[in-house]
Amino acid sequence: MKKILYIVLDGLGDRPTPALGNRTPLEAANTPVMDKLARMGENGVMYTVAPGIAPESDIAVISILGYDAYKYYTGRGPLESHAVGLKVSLGDLAYRVNFGTMGDGRKIIDRRVGRNLTTAEADELCREINERVKLTSVPGASFEFKNTIEHRGVLVIRCGGKLSAMVSNTDPAYGREGLLGVALEKFEDIVQTCVPLDDAKNSEAAKMSAKLTNEFVDKSHEVLEQAEVNAKRRAQGKMPGNLILTRDGGDRLPKMPPISEQFGVQFGCFQEMPVEKGIAMLTGMDIVPVPQASGNPERDYPYLAKKAAEELPKYGGLYIHIKGPDLPGHDGLAEKKRDIIEAIDRFFLANLVPSLDFSDVVLTLTADHSTPCILKAHSADPVPLLILDSSLKPDGTKAYTEAECAKGKLGTIRGIQLLPRLVELARGK
Numbered sequence: 001m002k003k004i005l006y007i008v009l010d011g012l013g014d015r016p017t018p019a020l021g022n023r024t025p026l027e028a029a030n031t032p033v034m035d036k037l038a039r040m041g042e043n044g045v046m047y048t049v050a051p052g053i054a055p056e057s058d059i060a061v062i063s064i065l066g067y068d069a070y071k072y073y074t075g076r077g078p079l080e081s082h083a084v085g086l087k088v089s090l091g092d093l094a095y096r097v098n099f100g101t102m103g104d105g106r107k108i109i110d111r112r113v114g115r116n117l118t119t120a121e122a123d124e125l126c127r128e129i130n131e132r133v134k135l136t137s138v139p140g141a142s143f144e145f146k147n148t149i150e151h152r153g154v155l156v157i158r159c160g161g162k163l164s165a166m167v168s169n170t171d172p173a174y175g176r177e178g179l180l181g182v183a184l185e186k187f188e189d190i191v192q193t194c195v196p197l198d199d200a201k202n203s204e205a206a207k208m209s210a211k212l213t214n215e216f217v218d219k220s221h222e223v224l225e226q227a228e229v230n231a232k233r234r235a236q237g238k239m240p241g242n243l244i245l246t247r248d249g250g251d252r253l254p255k256m257p258p259i260s261e262q263f264g265v266q267f268g269c270f271q272e273m274p275v276e277k278g279i280a281m282l283t284g285m286d287i288v289p290v291p292q293a294s295g296n297p298e299r300d301y302p303y304l305a306k307k308a309a310e311e312l313p314k315y316g317g318l319y320i321h322i323k324g325p326d327l328p329g330h331d332g333l334a335e336k337k338r339d340i341i342e343a344i345d346r347f348f349l350a351n352l353v354p355s356l357d358f359s360d361v362v363l364t365l366t367a368d369h370s371t372p373c374i375l376k377a378h379s380a381d382p383v384p385l386l387i388l389d390s391s392l393k394p395d396g397t398k399a400y401t402e403a404e405c406a407k408g409k410l411g412t413i414r415g416i417q418l419l420p421r422l423v424e425l426a427r428g429k
Contacts, residue, residue, distance in 0.1 A: 010326040010369075014372045038386050044385045333373065
């Protein structure tokens with residue numbers, strides 16, 4: 001059986017932007033290796049969850065790993081909490097959270113504290129919250145809060161297993177369709193009040209969950225306003241991390257069958273973020289330890305390429321998730337997104353591809369979602385997709401771009417269809 005090399009570039013897809021002469025960052029980027037791979041294989045586009053859905057990374061990754069997100073997903077909060085060692089039992093309420101910056105009248109100045117809150121600063125703010133905030137509105141309630149990377153964190157609220165995830169987000173950038181989290185293209189930068197979802201308006205568990213969530217957001221804001229870390233940041237002309245925004249709550253861990261049982265392939269996984277780590281752990285993938293990205297692509301990407309070449313022979317498949325393109329998409333920095341795509345091509349793929357024997361490797365290159373710079377948010381646009389296998393004939397695609405891939409032989413597929421197809425190719429079917 002051939003090896004499967006599954007490479008996902010987070011947030012790669014985009015729309016034409018005036019900053020790049022009405023080209024997408026992928027179209028504007030110099031990507032000779034990606035383009036060569038596209039010319040060698042079959043190409044198409046993929047709706048990672050479904051048409052019309054602007055997916056968050058969690059449901060997108062679950063889907064492109066071959067699992068039905070509508071069946072297995074229980075919220076992003078449990079995934080990330082599990083990844084960083086916080087226990088989530090049935091009836092606990094686990095959130096993914098961001099440190100943010102709030103001004104007067106619950107106005108959000110920045111949802112990510114200007115993207116310059118260090119992990120060390122977040123460590124100290126986390127310590128103060130855990131020490132000084134007490135939940136008193138519901139007897140027996142408690143919480144555990146943990147920062148993860150930079151402005152990101154997780155929150156688990158507990159109350160004897162009596163809580164429900166059927167509540168809204170306080171982060172206005174994300175909505176909910178049942179338990180599925182969806183990115184919103186347009187929203188008002190105001191901290192939202194957590195309320196029971198429509199289907200749970202009469203649920204005492206949802207009412208209790210909303211009450212405790214709002215209490216935590218309000219009390220943590222009071223503590224963060226007074227924090228020494230934020231006093232120093234203000235003195236340095238930086239935004240204070242004085243707000244915790246909650247989203248994508250879940251009240252249980254998903255029960256996902258191991259990927260080795262689903263597809264008969266044991267995967268290793270390279271990941272940078274807690275959400276991908278949580279999914280990897282819950283699907284039974286082996287997590288290959290790699291250092292936290294330094295932000296220097298000339299150092300980070302050659303190391304990942306070397307590590308991938310070393311690890312691929314150990315597994316039936318290797319899933320590599322690279323965060324790079326998503327961040328400038330959220331910040332609306334089209335030139336920076338182009339530059340990161342070029343760096344991935346030059347320093348990662350150019351170092352990795354020569355080591356591959358394509359008579360023994362099935363390769364796919366795709367994304368988990370689109371993050372258009374003109375939106376600064378995820379969108380429902382499909383993502384480019386290429387599959388390269390020795391049994392496939394080139395389909396005439398000239399370059400690896402959104403528009404060129406859309407002309408390819410693969411046509412349009414959904415995320416849940418991709419991994420089964422790769423497994424078939426690996427087995428020679």
